[in-house]
Amino acid sequence: MKLSQRESILLAVFAVLLLLLVGGGLVWAGGRSLAGLIRENAALAERAANLQRAVDDRAVWEARDAWLNEHTDTFRSREDASAALLSHIETQARDAGMELTGREILGGAQEGTDAAEEDASSTYFHTATIRVRVQGEPEKVLPWLHSLQQPERLIGVTAEVIDAEGEFTAEIEVTKSYFEGEE
Numbered sequence: 001m002k003l004s005q006r007e008s009i010l011l012a013v014f015a016v017l018l019l020l021l022v023g024g025g026l027v028w029a030g031g032r033s034l035a036g037l038i039r040e041n042a043a044l045a046e047r048a049a050n051l052q053r054a055v056d057d058r059a060v061w062e063a064r065d066a067w068l069n070e071h072t073d074t075f076r077s078r079e080d081a082s083a084a085l086l087s088h089i090e091t092q093a094r095d096a097g098m099e100l101t102g103r104e105i106l107g108g109a110q111e112g113t114d115a116a117e118e119d120a121s122s123t124y125f126h127t128a129t130i131r132v133r134v135q136g137e138p139e140k141v142l143p144w145l146h147s148l149q150q151p152e153r154l155i156g157v158t159a160e161v162i163d164a165e166g167e168f169t170a171e172i173e174v175t176k177s178y179f180e181g182e183e
Contacts, residue, residue: 072125072178072179077180078126081126081176081178082105082129084176085155086105086130089130093132093144098141099134100134101134103130104131105129125177126177126180127175128175128178129174134169138164141162141168145160145170148172154178155176156174156175157172157174158174160173
């Protein structure tokens with residue numbers, strides 16, 4: 001079967017259009033694929049740079065880990081840690097000549113984790129929190145609040161409400177970070 005000149009031209013135009021569509025689709029898919037590879041390569045390069053920085057900073061992190069291991073107390077349970085923290089707070093109050101009007105051990109404190117999952121194997125440290133109330137003169141209460149902060153023992157005032165109307169009262173939460181294990 002012989003094609004007329006007009007049919008040959010239409011066949012050629014159709015073949016060119018088909019090649020353009022298929023070729024254009026392949027070029028577009030290749031471009032998207034290349035863009036994805038470029039993004040993935042950049043992410044991997046950034047991760048490799050972060051890992052290299054971690055390797056380069058190893059001595060700093062080892063020193064920080066050694067400091068934490070030296071300064072962080074170890075308790076068998078949250079109850080033991082809470083009892084030790086409460087004893088510390090009462091001693092500080094007695095030394096400041098103040099009396100606590102309320103004590104409450106707060107349960108279910110947050111654990112500090114280095115990983116996103118809530119897994120016991122990823123827990124790095126635990127916290128114990130005590131809420132106390134005190135009334136007194138601002139000249140005694142405020143220095144006492146400051147004395148409770150002991151970063152070298154990982155003890156900090158994490159919440160406070162001070163009422164200066166009438167008799168000066170403060171309700172504070174003190175938190176201690178600790179390792180859980182054998183003492």
